[in-house]
Amino acid sequence: MTKSPSHLSATANAYDAVAVQYADFVRGELAQVPLDRALLAAFAEFVQAAGGGPVAELGCGPGRVTAHLRDLEVDAFGIDLSPVMIDLARQTYPDLRFEVGSMDALDLADGMLGGVVAWYSVIHTPPEELRPYFAEFRRVLAPGGYLLLAFFESGGGPVEVFDHAVVPAYRWPIDDLAALAYDAGFAEVGRMMREPREGERFRQGRLLLRAP
Known part of the structure; x- marks a missing residue:
């Protein structure tokens, strides 16, 4: 594996430093956002209908979305840059698999996954460096x-x-992010945008895509 770009090291170090506080902040968040739960449920249903297979949550943080996918009967595991986040995820969900790793160089075999979830985990990547991530997905x-x-x-x-x-x-225009995915060979299945809830600053975007 090549040496991590500086933004990856900075991101890992920053999340290591606030891992406990971050885990407390996001705990129970999905229970408050029915639209997000509905989209995760739709994703799980699409994966299962296509034959299943493991699902990797990339940038899993403390593991709450990975655990939610497990509750949707998906064979989910998590990968994150931050070793401290991975330690917290393993402590909180000892029955699930969590590993330290980077989305741009995954230690996974070609074609082994039925699904990938990147839940706010591409947001820290500089736009000019994001294209290879889609190729890796x-x-x-x-x-x-x-x-x-x-x-x-x-x-x-x-x-x-x-x-x-x-x-x-x-922050990305949803059309531009969809275009990057299209250039990597993905087909768009659907998209959703929701307005910010109380305490959120920005509109939230979601893209559901299918590999060729």
Whole structure:
């Protein structure tokens, strides 16, 4: 594996430093957002209808989305850059598999996954460096596998960096992110945008995509 770019090291270090506080902050969050739960349920149903197979949550943090996918009867495991986050996930969900790793160089065989979930985990990648991530997602997905992205939407404007609470992040126009996925060979299945809830600053975007 090549040496990690500086933004990967910075992201891992930043999340290591706030892992416990972050886990407390997001605990129970899915219970408050029925639209997000509905989309995760739809993703699980698509994966199962396509024959199942393991699902990797990339950038899993403390593991809450991985555990939710398990509750949807998906064979889910999690990967994250932050060793401290992975330790917390293993402590909280000892029956699930969690590993330290990077989305741009996954230690996974070609075509081994039925699905990939990147739940706010591509948001810290500089836009000019994001294209190879989609190529890696496609590599590890089986033909017909599904990719679900969650991100901050820019409201139709250009890609925009903002002061995320942990480390700088990017807001994307949903059409531009969909175009990057299309260039990597993915077909769009559906999309959703929801307005910010109380305490959120930005519109939230979701893309459900299918590998060729």
